[in-house]
Amino acid sequence: MQVAAILFGAVFTVATATALGTLLLGKACGDWPVRFVLGSGALSFLVFLLAASGLVYPAAFAILGVAAIVASQPWNRWRDGPGVRCWPKPSARNILLFVIFLVYFYIYFLRALAPEVSPDGATYHLGLTARYLREHGFHTITWNLYASLSQGMEMLFLFAFAFGRHSAAALVHLAFLVALVWQMGIWGVRHGMAWVGVCGAALVALSPMVGVDASSAYNDVALAAVAFTLFCLLEHWAEEGTARLLPAIGVLAGFGYALKYTGWVAVAYAIGFVAWKSRRARAVAVVAACAFLLVAPWLVKNWMWMHNPLAPFFNSYFPNPYVTIDFEEDYKSYFRMYDLASRWQIPLAATVRGTLGGVLGPVFMLAPLGLAALRKPLGRQLWLAALVFGANYFSNIGARFLIPPLPFVALAMAMALTTLPGMALAVVVLHAVLCWPAVVGKLVPAGSWRLTLTPWRDAFHLRDPGRYYKNHLALYPAVELIERATPPGSTVFTFKAIPDAYTSRRILVDYESAANQVAARIFQSAAIGTDLPNGRLRFAFPSRKLRAIRVNQTASGTDVWSINELRIFSSGHELPREAAWRLTAHPYPWSIQDAFDNSPVTFWRSGEAIHPGMFVQVDFGGMRQADQVVLEGPTDQYGIRLELEGETGDGMWQRLADRPMVSDGAPYLGFRRAAAEEMKRRGIDYILSFQDEVWSEDIRRNRDLWGVTAVGAAGGATLYRLP
Amino acid sequence: MSDPSASAYIVGGFRDQSEGAWRWTHEHPVLQFYVPRVPRLRFLMDLTFPDQTFAQTGPVELTIRLNGREFDRVRYVKPGSQEYTKETPWEWLHPDAVNTVALEPDKTAAGPDGERLGFVLTRAGFVE
Numbered sequence: 001m002q003v004a005a006i007l008f009g010a011v012f013t014v015a016t017a018t019a020l021g022t023l024l025l026g027k028a029c030g031d032w033p034v035r036f037v038l039g040s041g042a043l044s045f046l047v048f049l050l051a052a053s054g055l056v057y058p059a060a061f062a063i064l065g066v067a068a069i070v071a072s073q074p075w076n077r078w079r080d081g082p083g084v085r086c087w088p089k090p091s092a093r094n095i096l097l098f099v100i101f102l103v104y105f106y107i108y109f110l111r112a113l114a115p116e117v118s119p120d121g122a123t124y125h126l127g128l129t130a131r132y133l134r135e136h137g138f139h140t141i142t143w144n145l146y147a148s149l150s151q152g153m154e155m156l157f158l159f160a161f162a163f164g165r166h167s168a169a170a171l172v173h174l175a176f177l178v179a180l181v182w183q184m185g186i187w188g189v190r191h192g193m194a195w196v197g198v199c200g201a202a203l204v205a206l207s208p209m210v211g212v213d214a215s216s217a218y219n220d221v222a223l224a225a226v227a228f229t230l231f232c233l234l235e236h237w238a239e240e241g242t243a244r245l246l247p248a249i250g251v252l253a254g255f256g257y258a259l260k261y262t263g264w265v266a267v268a269y270a271i272g273f274v275a276w277k278s279r280r281a282r283a284v285a286v287v288a289a290c291a292f293l294l295v296a297p298w299l300v301k302n303w304m305w306m307h308n309p310l311a312p313f314f315n316s317y318f319p320n321p322y323v324t325i326d327f328e329e330d331y332k333s334y335f336r337m338y339d340l341a342s343r344w345q346i347p348l349a350a351t352v353r354g355t356l357g358g359v360l361g362p363v364f365m366l367a368p369l370g371l372a373a374l375r376k377p378l379g380r381q382l383w384l385a386a387l388v389f390g391a392n393y394f395s396n397i398g399a400r401f402l403i404p405p406l407p408f409v410a411l412a413m414a415m416a417l418t419t420l421p422g423m424a425l426a427v428v429v430l431h432a433v434l435c436w437p438a439v440v441g442k443l444v445p446a447g448s449w450r451l452t453l454t455p456w457r458d459a460f461h462l463r464d465p466g467r468y469y470k471n472h473l474a475l476y477p478a479v480e481l482i483e484r485a486t487p488p489g490s491t492v493f494t495f496k497a498i499p500d501a502y503t504s505r506r507i508l509v510d511y512e513s514a515a516n517q518v519a520a521r522i523f524q525s526a527a528i529g530t531d532l533p534n535g536r537l538r539f540a541f542p543s544r545k546l547r548a549i550r551v552n553q554t555a556s557g558t559d560v561w562s563i564n565e566l567r568i569f570s571s572g573h574e575l576p577r578e579a580a581w582r583l584t585a586h587p588y589p590w591s592i593q594d595a596f597d598n599s600p601v602t603f604w605r606s607g608e609a610i611h612p613g614m615f616v617q618v619d620f621g622g623m624r625q626a627d628q629v630v631l632e633g634p635t636d637q638y639g640i641r642l643e644l645e646g647e648t649g650d651g652m653w654q655r656l657a658d659r660p661m662v663s664d665g666a667p668y669l670g671f672r673r674a675a676a677e678e679m680k681r682r683g684i685d686y687i688l689s690f691q692d693e694v695w696s697e698d699i700r701r702n703r704d705l706w707g708v709t710a711v712g713a714a715g716g717a718t719l720y721r722l723p
Numbered sequence: 724m725s726d727p728s729a730s731a732y733i734v735g736g737f738r739d740q741s742e743g744a745w746r747w748t749h750e751h752p753v754l755q756f757y758v759p760r761v762p763r764l765r766f767l768m769d770l771t772f773p774d775q776t777f778a779q780t781g782p783v784e785l786t787i788r789l790n791g792r793e794f795d796r797v798r799y800v801k802p803g804s805q806e807y808t809k810e811t812p813w814e815w816l817h818p819d820a821v822n823t824v825a826l827e828p829d830k831t832a833a834g835p836d837g838e839r840l841g842f843v844l845t846r847a848g849f850v851e
Contacts, residue, residue, distance in 0.1 A: 536727070538727060670760070705761065
């Protein structure tokens, strides 16, 4: 029954997408892959609208799907037959490749049908999807930066998930691989190079990276399918000049962005291509407008909820409380290099070693051979598209970010290889051998994301899926623990991205938002003593009446400025904080009140590396006598340089002190308890701590000091309830 | 002791002027600390018996009184820096109130101007 629901969810989604594609294209293009991929863009857009309207219900999806299918009159399509009729002729080599395709797709199908255990699929791709279904649409999510990415694929997942849950979503992604491979074959046939198309498709389809990605609830293969479909549609339009294709081209290009931010190049490619070929503003405007229709919802959603249309990136252009600039820089910096010492290591790492999160297959070391295709116009078009869709690659050098340009490279390779008799077949067969899961297992390090053979009993859910989860999803026991030990509606804080697609609880992962990072710092300072506010920076100046004070930071460097408490004194007595005080800070003004709340565990943090122009300011709302300002904070802010200014009532600012006197303060007592209470105040109910985390020992041994209660343990994790 | 507000923790028995990050004690140094309601606090201090004074006093026995009750008695047989830490019985503390800690050396050395010098205190207080 479960398998039936999964298959129904996937097939109904693909059928609805195909129907919408048919409605958009009419008779302009009859190929299923084009109609499916284009219709997926339309379906994704419609599901977005339903989610934005709070109408995410299986019944609403059923009505939408049935209406689209009926309106597209598929019986007419069946009567008309397929769009391309000159299929590759049966021959020994074609049959051999067909068998190889079948075997690999069977492996992929079993994996997609099995319980979803992919790293990102089981966390944010389907975690957010499940949340949208539970909540019947979008709600503001500021605690998870992944909710701010464009989620065009998640909208398709949502449609499938409503009927078939997790595995249905993975199967929908697999449908994009079928569409891509099919489309590559059609491209070869159209250009009288059927063998090139088939070999190129085989190089892509058998790649371990492509296989594991396509059979998971990811979006990279979908983007590759969009890229290649767009390429074909533009070619089709350029040959036939069919104006009806222009809106479809725009929708497809916009869908590229909606699928994944890196797909923005699809919009540039489509607009550039149409402008170059047509030189007509109207044609370009149609493409741009249709693309914008699919891009705009994601921009608007982020603008409304995250104050940044391009969240979680470009935070220096759109400052917001949810993602800090220093985090963005660190995040991007890691993905630009992973753990490589040099970019020259990328080819080997991505094709053989698997140290970039997967392996494309050793045969792709031969990709430079494809440059021979540059001699032909078609080859040049393929390489241009490969360059465009690979343009973002160096912003994240993960192997799966090479999937979108891969079809173009593979076809160029096939063009070159087919010039030598038997060579293309030999390379494809070698590829099939080297990409076999057991062989890949010997090539790549343990932990690298790769395909394994899925027992059919697991695939068809004939065995307890819990066993499968535990074998393939290391952190699944922690999720089971959370489901078992916490009431619905609970919020759990953790330092590991657990598979939250399998829990309805709100999971806060330490790095996934600025607020989570603050909670993490509060916890870590209490547990392991990092950033304890034991430093004192004391500005002393002749007593005088002031209307406001301002602490300026004047240095540049990599430190991030932080203040736990800012206190102002007169004759040894602290000025009581008053409601009339106006607190401001630049940058990151949103948490400045945390430096004036008398809590040592909370803090204001600049959220970006220090530079001149940063300040914290207190306007008293009247004249106050003062002679000392003390900043309490971490002792290791060696790079900051501070000066103090005062406003004397005439609007003029005067320097009160050039530099502070540095000293240590007494450590705060009850810091752990205060940290736990502050986390609770911030909406966190539980902390999930893993044995291999350095802070786990402290909370385990000092539960009384924290005031927490251990409510359960599983899989190396202990769940603590906050006081 | 480098905390400019360190004087707030001193009841008596110390040199008036701070030497910076440390202070000389006299015969009966007494400190005071506000202690919140926190279980399992430890009393901690960093102290030094300089060679010059140790040459006069020889081994020193330090009696530590917590809120007037004898909490510990420690014998220091060598000069130099020492770290002392011991968990305090919860029932001996006054939570959410000021608590006094008296540090009484059994011997002191003669300093300039006739003052009696016990030891040098760098850091003292309760920690979790």
